[in-house]
Amino acid sequence: MKRVAILGPGLLGGSIALALRGSPGVEVGMWARRAEAVEEARKLSVADLVSERLEVVVQDADTVVLCMPVGAMAGVVSKILPFLKPDALVTDVGSVKQPVTQALAPVLQGRALFVGSHPMAGSEKAGLIHARADLFRGATCIVTPEPNETASVAVSRATEFWESLGSRVRLLSPARHDEVCALISHVPHLAAAALVNTVAQQLPSAFDFFGPGFRDTTRVAGGLPQMWTEILSENRGEVLKGLRALISQLEVAAGALENLSTVGEKQSQGCSLSYQKLSAFLSAAKDCRDTLRVG
Amino acid sequence: MKRVAILGPGLLGGSIALALRGSPGVEVGMWARRAEAVEEARKLSVADLVSERLEVVVQDADTVVLCMPVGAMAGVVSKILPFLKPDALVTDVGSVKQPVTQALAPVLQGRALFVGSHPMAGSEKAGLIHARADLFRGATCIVTPEPNETASVAVSRATEFWESLGSRVRLLSPARHDEVCALISHVPHLAAAALVNTVAQQLPSAFDFFGPGFRDTTRVAGGLPQMWTEILSENRGEVLKGLRALISQLEVAAGALENLSTVGEKQSQGCSLSYQKLSAFLSAAKDCRDTLRVG
Numbered sequence: 001m002k003r004v005a006i007l008g009p010g011l012l013g014g015s016i017a018l019a020l021r022g023s024p025g026v027e028v029g030m031w032a033r034r035a036e037a038v039e040e041a042r043k044l045s046v047a048d049l050v051s052e053r054l055e056v057v058v059q060d061a062d063t064v065v066l067c068m069p070v071g072a073m074a075g076v077v078s079k080i081l082p083f084l085k086p087d088a089l090v091t092d093v094g095s096v097k098q099p100v101t102q103a104l105a106p107v108l109q110g111r112a113l114f115v116g117s118h119p120m121a122g123s124e125k126a127g128l129i130h131a132r133a134d135l136f137r138g139a140t141c142i143v144t145p146e147p148n149e150t151a152s153v154a155v156s157r158a159t160e161f162w163e164s165l166g167s168r169v170r171l172l173s174p175a176r177h178d179e180v181c182a183l184i185s186h187v188p189h190l191a192a193a194a195l196v197n198t199v200a201q202q203l204p205s206a207f208d209f210f211g212p213g214f215r216d217t218t219r220v221a222g223g224l225p226q227m228w229t230e231i232l233s234e235n236r237g238e239v240l241k242g243l244r245a246l247i248s249q250l251e252v253a254a255g256a257l258e259n260l261s262t263v264g265e266k267q268s269q270g271c272s273l274s275y276q277k278l279s280a281f282l283s284a285a286k287d288c289r290d291t292l293r294v295g
Numbered sequence: 296m297k298r299v300a301i302l303g304p305g306l307l308g309g310s311i312a313l314a315l316r317g318s319p320g321v322e323v324g325m326w327a328r329r330a331e332a333v334e335e336a337r338k339l340s341v342a343d344l345v346s347e348r349l350e351v352v353v354q355d356a357d358t359v360v361l362c363m364p365v366g367a368m369a370g371v372v373s374k375i376l377p378f379l380k381p382d383a384l385v386t387d388v389g390s391v392k393q394p395v396t397q398a399l400a401p402v403l404q405g406r407a408l409f410v411g412s413h414p415m416a417g418s419e420k421a422g423l424i425h426a427r428a429d430l431f432r433g434a435t436c437i438v439t440p441e442p443n444e445t446a447s448v449a450v451s452r453a454t455e456f457w458e459s460l461g462s463r464v465r466l467l468s469p470a471r472h473d474e475v476c477a478l479i480s481h482v483p484h485l486a487a488a489a490l491v492n493t494v495a496q497q498l499p500s501a502f503d504f505f506g507p508g509f510r511d512t513t514r515v516a517g518g519l520p521q522m523w524t525e526i527l528s529e530n531r532g533e534v535l536k537g538l539r540a541l542i543s544q545l546e547v548a549a550g551a552l553e554n555l556s557t558v559g560e561k562q563s564q565g566c567s568l569s570y571q572k573l574s575a576f577l578s579a580a581k582d583c584r585d586t587l588r589v590g
Binding site: 120139140142170179180181183184185187188189190191192193194195196197198199200201202203205206207208209210211213214215216217218219220221222223224225226228229232233236237239240241242243244245246247249250251253254257258260261275278279281282283284285286288289290291292 | 415434435437465474475476478479480482483484485486487488489490491492493494495496497498500501502503504505506508509510511512513514515516517518519520521523524527528531532534535536537538539540541542544545546548549552553555556570573574576577578579580581583584585586587
């Protein structure tokens with residue numbers, strides 16, 4: 001019998017539990033901090049065992065998955081240290097990997113196997129109530145070994161775990177992971193929120209006229225502010241770098257539009273250098289986006 | 296028999312023709328500039344009459360719809376002036392309304408009825424080949440009379456025309472229309488293109504890891520650069536104003552992240568003013584977006 005301990009009963013923890021439910025030879029334990037959360041998890045029968053006592057859930061576990069906010073992980077790990085089996089695999093589902101790895105890897109060194117994970121699944125809907133057994137099916141999970149540090153057996157066991165939930169696993173160092181996610185997720189999130197705030201500030205009545213373009217461009221702005229503030233703040237170095245690059249790109253477009261205004265109508269638009277610059281800006285984006293394999 | 300003349304065989308012109316095809320008592324004529332476009336429109340039987348001669352299509356028309364790029368409209372209108380019935384309604388489908396109205400209203404004054412229209416339908420797929428009879432069904436069409444200038448009969452006839460295609464009509468002045476569209480469409484388009492260009496510039500390999508969030512946030516960047524350069528450039532005053540406001544919003548977020556970095560780890564994040572500022576930024580956007588009726 002293999003035992004999996006899921007610490008934290010949110011969307012991700014709940015979905016892992018549901019995905020494992022009924023797997024032959026697997027027993028799932030779930031820990032929740034609040035008594036009401038324990039009640040809810042029991043009512044929904046998401047795991048074989050649900051408890052608010054960490055030691056009950058963690059002892060004898062072969063795999064421990066940290067599914068709480070990134071900032072709470074170090075505190076929980078210090079509490080479970082005495083109960084961990086020495087060959088247990090500890091991993092997590094945090095969206096930012098450098099701070100997590102820096103906080104947990106030294107503490108777990110010699111006490112258990114550790115490697116970080118980031119299952120790229122989830123949604124703007126949070127909480128156990130939205131958990132789904134198929135949340136990870138077909139999703140990419142990034143596993144983040146530290147070069148020359150992380151034991152290869154930790155990587156292979158984490159890979160096996162996520163593949164058993166139907167995910168495709170890819171490896172990145174924690175630092176590269178955070179750089180990638182800043183660019184494809186954290187900065188776009190800020191851009192979506194900034195677009196909504198811009199309309200609200202400039203002309204709220206314009207919201208009455210939005211169409212599918214605005215709807216899609218700003219969809220992620222509906223995400224949980226509490227969770228996203230933590231993610232952005234934990235990854236602030238990379239997010240800032242990406243945000244500065246985005247602002248520079250917008251300044252390129254603004255510069256071209258400003259020149260078009262001052263050059264005025266005299267020059268034919270087709271010949272104007274600024275017109276060509278704006279067109280090149282849009283063409284580069286289109287060419288690049290057209291190559292993405294979109295679902 | 297009512298006659299509708301559609302000038303320009305693109306996605307919008309073609310879709311209007313298909314929507315009207317077979318309507319009892321309506322005869323549809325289509326003009327295309329290029330011989331190959333005339334051939335294609337005839338092959339697809341989109342209209343009762345297809346010609347590259349403007350006078351053939353426009354004479355006897357009760358409604359004339361300009362479906363070419365905004366920059367080409369004035370030239371076409373000057374050519375059709377001699378053939379217009381004095382009670383013909385002339386309208387257009389351009390995405391920017393102040394330049395169109397300023398260029399066309401004075402010329403058509405006393406020669407025909409004119410009011411601008413902006414059917415908010417379309418897609419990143421252009422051309423007659425993507426035209427659909429139901430493109431306008433359920434869509435909003437903004438009709439843009441000039442206050443104290445446009446004849447009310449022009450407004451009522453344009454309204455009736457778009458409603459006959461299944462659209463909901465709303466009225467805005469040309470100036471207000473351009474302000475609204477800058478905020479909900481033109482600036483978001485630039486933001487989407489800038490996000491793609493940022494990733495391409497900073498770390499192209501990050502594209503390999505994009506998920507549904509990035510896909511949706513950047514979808515509109517796949518739009519036709521030629522068309523969008525014209526739209527942005529025609530509406531450059533309002534787009535610049537909105538773009539500056541967007542950059543200010545992004546600077547607010549960047550400022551908060553910068554403070555978090557310099558304040559450092561000593562202060563608890565929960566208490567930090569910058570943390571609260573970032574959280575308020577995201578909460579404002581979420582609260583606002585959650586109120587939008589999204590399809």
